[in-house]
Amino acid sequence: MVQNGILVALWRVVHMFNKEAALKALCVNIIVNISLFSQLHHQIFQSGWIGLLAEFFGPQHASLNLAAGKALANMDQNSRKCGVYDRSVYLLHPFMDVIFVHGLLGGVGWTWRQSELLGMNSDYSECWPRDWLPADIPDLRILGVDYATSLSHWKSRCPDDARRSAINSRADQILLSLKLAGVGGRPIVWVGHSMGGLLLKQLLVNASKSTDPELQNIVRNTKALLMLSVPHDGSSVATLNLPARFLLLPSVEVEELRKGSNILDNLNLEFKNLLLKFPIAIVSLVETKATLVQPWGIEFKFVEPNSADLLSAGEVHYLPVDHFEICKPLNRNSFIYQRLIKLILGVRVGSPPKDLVLTLPEHK
Structure with missing residues (x-):
């Protein structure tokens, strides 16, 4: 899926349907699942998702910040030493x-x-x-x-x-x-x-x-x-x-x-x-x-x-x-x-x- 361009497709969906909170949340959670695989981190960086995740991690995006924080933590090499965060676990800090x-x-x-x-x-x-x-x-x-x-x-x-x-x-x-x-x-x-x-x-x-x-x-x-x-x-x-x-x-x-x-x-x-x-x-x-x-x-x-x-x-x-x-x-x-x-x-x-x-x- 990543090789076929799903990261860019999801990035475009988020921008095209910017006011659709549920759809954006679905896209971010897909990125969370992809971030579990360290060999795909380079593609996530190249696709432009890092900036979006950083934006969504802010307190103004209450429905997205936990998932965005999870994806960012999964791609943090230091955080990965303590494990990664799948769909069942959320990183509650830092604020x-x-x-x-x-x-x-x-x-x-x-x-x-x-x-x-x-x-x-x-x-x-x-x-x-x-x-x-x-x-x-x-x-x-x-x-x-x-x-x-x-x-x-x-x-x-x-x-x-x-x-x-x-x-x-x-x-x-x-x-x-x-x-x-x-x-x-x-x-x-x-x-x-x-x-x-x-x-x-x-x-x-x-x-x-x-x-x-x-x-x-x-x-x-x-x-x-x-x-x-x-x-x-x-x-x-x-x-x-x-x-x-x-x-x-x-x-x-x-x-x-x-x-x-x-x-x-x-x-x-x-x-x-x-x-x-x-x-x-x-x-x-x-x-x-x-x-x-x-x-x-x-x-x-x-x-x-x-x-x-x-x-x-x-x-x-x-x-x-x-x-x-x-x-x-x-x-x-x-x-x-x-x-x-x-x-x-x-x-x-x-x-x-x-x-x-x-x-x-x-x-x-």
């Missing part, structure tokens, strides 16, 4: 995506480690989002965006790296990866640290401009942002005159982080316009301590408070931590972690809190 985006020179394996200030005991977490969030809120899918950055072009691997590392191009690359992961089919809470927050803003702006409905769903289903020391109007780190001229040939990322960058000014304007169209809750946590820069042994403020509060939207907290500590909670009782928990739970029970959403001023 929401929480996506972490690291900053300059960061990474999933380093940025989101627990703070070492209290020591590395048996409870120490190498990745606190992975270890803590599922225990406190079980029905989450937790994703970490990983990408390479550099402070200097001397680290670039090929001439094309400069073009690809521009924030706009990088945002488009990440959007495609998120689309493949099925992001956009369920509510989303984002966590961005430093440059990661800028990248997050850019990818949401790009998604809102896209003609691809799957990418548009990413911004439509974005419910909240937790911004961790994000330099909305740039950072003085981009103009540091460090010993050995380490920044003699700055990378594209550092150039775009400079104070007064036209790229950041335009991004701020576009993002504020986006916030007026979509009800997105924003919580900003801002560092107030200088960060010790090694190996030179100097202290420097990566993000000034006025830069991290430039959005003029949502809630802002100034914390006595440095640029690296702000993304590394001491423990699960940390204000940083508890504010994220509160934000996620607020989104989970309904619409984003109105006091955290940018609204148009009333006309008198």
Whole structure:
């Protein structure tokens, strides 16, 4: 049946009879049965069904989301290690995506480690989002965006790296990866640290401009942002005159982080316009301590408070931590972690809190 084109036929039926809920449910359940066979997963991907399943997995499709979630889980290699889900068993979670985006020179394996200030005991977490969030809120899918950055072009691997590392191009690359992961089919809470927050803003702006409905769903289903020391109007780190001229040939990322960058000014304007169209809750946590820069042994403020509060939207907290500590909670009782928990739970029970959403001023 698959070789004879049933996947494409079912895809067309769903689009032709978009208002026929029972017929769409039948088509999705057929896909569920096909997804039981791993050798057919490539054909399902090629047929365009992944985007539909991701869309149907959202809470707005009550009659389809369980079956869609089952099919997606069957095609998830990690989920298959725990078994597959046939017509008798439904995957009841996750309900929401929480996506972490690291900053300059960061990474999933380093940025989101627990703070070492209290020591590395048996409870120490190498990745606190992975270890803590599922225990406190079980029905989450937790994703970490990983990408390479550099402070200097001397680290670039090929001439094309400069073009690809521009924030706009990088945002488009990440959007495609998120689309493949099925992001956009369920509510989303984002966590961005430093440059990661800028990248997050850019990818949401790009998604809102896209003609691809799957990418548009990413911004439509974005419910909240937790911004961790994000330099909305740039950072003085981009103009540091460090010993050995380490920044003699700055990378594209550092150039775009400079104070007064036209790229950041335009991004701020576009993002504020986006916030007026979509009800997105924003919580900003801002560092107030200088960060010790090694190996030179100097202290420097990566993000000034006025830069991290430039959005003029949502809630802002100034914390006595440095640029690296702000993304590394001491423990699960940390204000940083508890504010994220509160934000996620607020989104989970309904619409984003109105006091955290940018609204148009009333006309008198």
